[in-house]
Amino acid sequence: MKNELFWNDIPVGKENAVKYDFLCAMWGVDKRAARAILHKLSLYDNGDNYILIRSSKNGGGFYKTDDREELKAYRKECLNKGRSNFAPVKKINRVLNAQFDDLQACVFNNLKAVRITARLKQEEVVEQMRRYDPHFDAPMLSKFENGFCMPTPYQLAGLAKIYGIPASELFRIDENALSVYA
Numbered sequence: 001m002k003n004e005l006f007w008n009d010i011p012v013g014k015e016n017a018v019k020y021d022f023l024c025a026m027w028g029v030d031k032r033a034a035r036a037i038l039h040k041l042s043l044y045d046n047g048d049n050y051i052l053i054r055s056s057k058n059g060g061g062f063y064k065t066d067d068r069e070e071l072k073a074y075r076k077e078c079l080n081k082g083r084s085n086f087a088p089v090k091k092i093n094r095v096l097n098a099q100f101d102d103l104q105a106c107v108f109n110n111l112k113a114v115r116i117t118a119r120l121k122q123e124e125v126v127e128q129m130r131r132y133d134p135h136f137d138a139p140m141l142s143k144f145e146n147g148f149c150m151p152t153p154y155q156l157a158g159l160a161k162i163y164g165i166p167a168s169e170l171f172r173i174d175e176n177a178l179s180v181y182a
Contacts (some may be wrong), residue, residue: 003044006037010052010064017053017061040064108172111143114163125162132158 009026011018024034042052050064053074065071115125122138129136133155143149144159151159151170160167 002039004046005062007041007046007064010041010062013048014053014061014063014065014070017055017063019061021137023062042165109145109147110170110172111141111159114165114170115145118163120162125159128162129155129158132161 006027009023020034023038024031027037029033029037038052038054042054044052051065051066051071051074052062052064053070055061055063056077103122109170114145115122122141126136126138129141136155144151144155156170160170163170
């Protein structure tokens with residue numbers, strides 16, 4: 001209900017665009033609260049065809065419109081801003097994943113060794129695991145054993161039961177190396 005009240009306060013047409021200060025005064029909030037309200041309004045869909053425009057051109061301001069050409073231009077502007085905002089993500093992921101890879105080196109995955117020691121084939125483990133997880137399959141077990149992903153706690157408990165050992169024996173953590181990340 002409140003979104004609708006705020007929505008109705010936004011003028012139609014760029015010639016009627018209003019700035020933050022005007023909205024803050026009208027809503028009795030500071031700029032931070034106005035930004036939060038405007039964010040919610042950008043997601044708000046009451047079934048009409050109006051879109052909230054956050055214009056930075058010609059002095060900027062906020063208004064709503066259903067003009068198709070304005071909407072196409074605004075979509076293009078949003079996509080360009082998105083590309084610009086996401087440009088550094090590839091490098092950020094590389095840096096963060098490098099740190100994650102260092103952390104993964106601290107985790108010793110014993111799944112394959114334990115399975116081989118138990119003289120079980122992957123197919124046998126998969127068949128038994130399906131009692132715990134009906135979607136469990138050989139590629140999943142292979143990914144777990146090769147460190148591409150980790151089992152859920154529920155899957156880890158199931159594997160531990162099959163192998164007859166505590167779950168803590170399936171993965172070991174180098175406590176000394178972990179202290180670097182604490």
